Amino acid sequence: MSVTSFATPGTGAAPRPAPEAEGRAAGTLRRLFRSPLSGALTLVIALVLVAVAWPLLRWAVIDAVWYAPDPAACRAEGAGACWAVIVEKHRVILFGAFPYEQQWRGAVIVALWLGWALLTAPRLLPLAVRLGGWVVVFLVSLVLMRGGILGLAPVGTDLWGGLPLTFLIFGGTVAGGLPLAVALALGRRSDWPVISFLCAAFVECVRGFPLLVVLFFAALILPLFLPPELTIDKLLRAEIGMIVFFAAYAAEAVRGGLQALPDGQEEAAKALGMSYWLRLRKVVLPQAIAVALPALFNDIIRAFKNTTFFSILGLFDVLGATKAALQDPDWVRYGLEGYLFVFLLYFLICTGLSLYGRSIERDNLRRLRRAGE
Amino acid sequence: MSAPAVEISGLNKWFGPHHVLRDVSLGLGAGEKLVLCGPSGSGKSTLIRCIIGLESFQEGSVTLCGRRLDGTAAALRDVRAMSGMVFQSFNLFPHLTVLENLTIGPVHGRGMARAAAAERARELLARVRLSDQAAKYPGQLSGGQAQRVAIARTLMLAPRVLLFDEPTSALDPEMVHEVLEVMEELAAQGQSMIVVTHEMGFARRVADLVVFMDAGEIVEATDPESFFAAPRSPRAAEFVAQISHGD
Secondary structure, eight states, rough: OOOOOOOOOOOOOOOOOOOOOHHHHHHHHHEEEEEEEEEHHHHHHHHHHHHHHHHHIIIIIISSSSOOOTHHHHHHOOOOBBBBHHHHHHHHHTTTSGGGGGGGHOOOOOOHHHHHHHHTOOOOHHHHHHHHHHHHHHHHHHHHHOOOTOOOOOGGGGGGGGHHHHHHHHHHHHHHHHHHHHHHHHHOOOOEEEEHHHHHHHHHHHHSSSSSHHHIIIIIIIHHOOOOOOOHHHHHHHHHHHHHHHHHHHHHHOOOOOOOOHHHHHHHHHHTTTTHHHHHIIHHHHHHHHHHHHHHHHHHHHHHHGGGGGGGTTOOEEEHHHHHHTTTTTTGGHHHHHHHHHHHHHHHHHHHHHHHHHHHHHHHHHHOTTOOO | OOSSSSEEEEEEEEEEEEEEEEEEEEETTTTOOEEEESTTTHHHHHHHHHHTTTTSEEEEEEEEEEEOOOOOOHHHHHHHHHHEEEOTTTTOOOOHHHHHHHHHHIIIIIIIHHHHHHHHHHHHHHEEEEGGGGTSSSSGSOOHHHHHHHHHHTTOOOOSSEEEEEEEEEEEEEHHHHHHHHHHHHTTTTOEEEEEEOHHHHHHHSEEEEEETTTTEEEEEEOOHHHHHHHHHHHHHHHHHHHHHHO
16 A cells, blocks of 8 residues: 655745734724624624713713812702712711821821832832831831821821721731731641641631621620730721631632642752751742732732721721711712722722732743743 | 762661562762662662652661761751752752752852852853853753753752752753763762663763662662673563663
């Protein structure tokens, strides 16, 4: 039987550039009008979008009332969104029940947090400087909120509120929760059955409770069991609840990262004579956390949104403060605008966190491709 | 005459019910080269991993340059300080540059000054002909380059004994040579080493002793010429015939 397989040797021609690819805009346009039906659908959908978008735009921008010292202006015939409510109530929304003449302290805190976040986002400074800076920002924020020294009037935690409170709860949750999460994840993989059982039980128990229950327990039930001379501030108790809740979820993300690490990494480090802590610090954790990062940022963003749960304990984070501000009978009918504003605030901050997380991931991906693959 | 580099006697190891190392005894003289071969699953890798305490064992004794692995952390530390291991899968740290891969152990584990460590690292990278790769990440290297970096990494603390666990098995054929060349240079400089490999050319040129293992025990130990020319046991003969097949 003769062989029918064949191969034709190349002509040895010089390499030539690839044929030019279709531009993105041209390609999209072509696909939108690929056939008469597809073109018709495109037009119909475009019309619907315009029909919806136009009234929305009129309401939110063109007919909106931006500034009115008197809510009557918002009730005028044909008036759109009443953004004036935010101008009027911005102090309460941003700073809650914090004493009015002391609210500059809250403004400084917000400026510090946003400023340091923007400054460190490009990661030009060394990690130690960035983290050290956050510790300083956090401590300064605590001093500014609390007062009582440096001539600042003392303010009880029951009056803390608004965006500074949201930032502090969030910062404390992540700063306290990440180390606890790493400890729990390592503990769960421990060779000692008692430790691994305790860590697993802790994580499973906390994950089995709704956050609301954890917070209620920390804020309302825990004091019943503590001796009366040991009084811990309600805010601190609730914060501990937040940290524990965050850590239980983040621990599982970190554990996933640890599991993704090939055994060879640990073995090579051992063979080089590196001690347990050194291996952990320089070989295991940097890689495990890089792998766990997408899941960790999921938890971090959720931690930011979970700060809203504090309002059920009578502590007014931004959402709680907004709700309180909208109790004013003059403005009560403009709740939609108030909540839209808070929505936008959360959306911007969470999107910022999410973009930051993705930029770290991209950095890691560039380096983490393993040798030989 | 100094103490033998490695001395193993009456070593027995079980993985669950499997008896994976059976009464293994062998010694490596200072400055000598030992090649370990045998079919996969014969226990060669497990054996050399026992030498630096990556595997535990139930019976027998393992001594490296006079230091016996007695189960204490101190012995483990001493043994690992005097030895180095090169793995089949390189096991470079992917999050560190080539230079940092070399310096991290000595700088953080042994308190070597950063500048001194960097200088020594560059020297060693030059020796494995990778001077121009110091700033790269392992993911950017070819397999052969990665394995040469891994060899340089183990040399940072001038180990008395080097262990190689199938160092060329994960490499594309055209890269095997560059790694063997570096290993042969080390051998020529009098480095004591135990090499688990199927590279018969390397064994012929370098080995003082070829040890053939099968099913967890040493079947034959002889000089390379007689091993490859006339293996005495049928199992060794079959093995030699099989790995010669492709030549």
